[in-house]
Amino acid sequence: MTLEGTNTWLLRAPDADQVIVIDPGPLDEPHLRRIAEHGPVAQILITHRHFDHAEGAARLAELTRAPVRALDPSLVLGDEGLAEGDVVAAAGVELRVLGTPGHTSDSLCFVLEDAVLTGDTVLGRGTTVIAHPDGRLGDYLGSLRRLAELPDGLAVLPGHGPELADAGTVARQYLAHREQRLEQVRKALRELGPDASPRQVVELVYADVDQVLWPAAESSVRAQLEYLRQAG
Template sequence: MRIKTIVVGPIQTNCYLLVCEKTKKCLIIDPGDEPRSIINEITKINLQPAGIINTHGHYDHIGANQPLKDKYKIPVSIHEKDASALTNPEESLSFFTGITSIGTAPEKILHDGDEIDFCSNKLKVIHTPGHTPGSICVVSDGFIFTGDTLFCQSIGRVDLPGGCEEQIMNSLEKLKKLPKELIIYPGHENACTLAGEFAHNPYLNQK
């Protein structure tokens, strides 16, 4: 598998294409905006989208769900506690940007510990609430998509509706148990390693 990053939208969200090189199928992680840019990239490298995974329900991570669903006839997956955000502009925070229509409900509901079969591998869902009630990380061999739970040398905001500092700190404890060699693909900004975050992220290296 390989990962292609497409930076989209006014707050520079990382949309990821998780590509199975054997089959040319891909999963779309957090298509937050600019559906045309995402479609162009998929077309350019001749991929076949198999589904969408939202790491949480904020507008900057779900904004292109509907156009991609309509074009490729693929399901959207999100954790059960953020599922209502896909149709609720206040929960997704899109209401505050002037957007009042987002999309339809998800086809697949995710839970902690679920495994998604893709490209002869399993992607494990880890429920990591704190930034939102239904935030998740998705981990497989060698990498982890952390959404807005964990960034390089920082963590996601907890001062937005549904945020909780105690929950996100508990979620970080879950991530501390993962292999340190994992590459982190966050919702915004650059990729980094979990080992580097253990050394330099003040929220992860607390004793």
């Protein structure tokens, strides 16, 4: 589910002393201490609430005395959370906060001059699970459309997996994949009947996917079924 693990991103301008930390990851003491060694840490930013991105934030704040900022208020440590349109200026860089719900309701991306940090909204390999019911497919498609409209040439710095070359291209590929999956689910419902269970749809649509991933696929299918039924 996390590919090689969670990517923790440390950002600073070449001449800056401080650093911004994006997604400190799970509560892994050696990892968090390695991050702290690259300080002083100006701010700790969270892309979304899942433990593999956010669990270690409070401990890193203890180690560095840096504030934790997120959309989910339960994660915030300090005076300010994060919201759509905010600009974070620290460590010689500026990040624009982009609200990108869908994977979760609190998912954010952070846009730099030459890159976008996408958390789990876009992965370095494979596709994103919609964490239903907190995540919603309609929201996610809207978020992908926003990323597709970003200027050309912005690199993707994802929450898992390798960097990608162009955010807009990747977002359009994600949109095409989602539409393909939706059509497969529509076809499955025509074959199985409109009251088919998510598990039945997974067994038909995701037959070529390793069954270890079926529970995650079932979460996405629940989101797809809700989306299709609301659309009539």
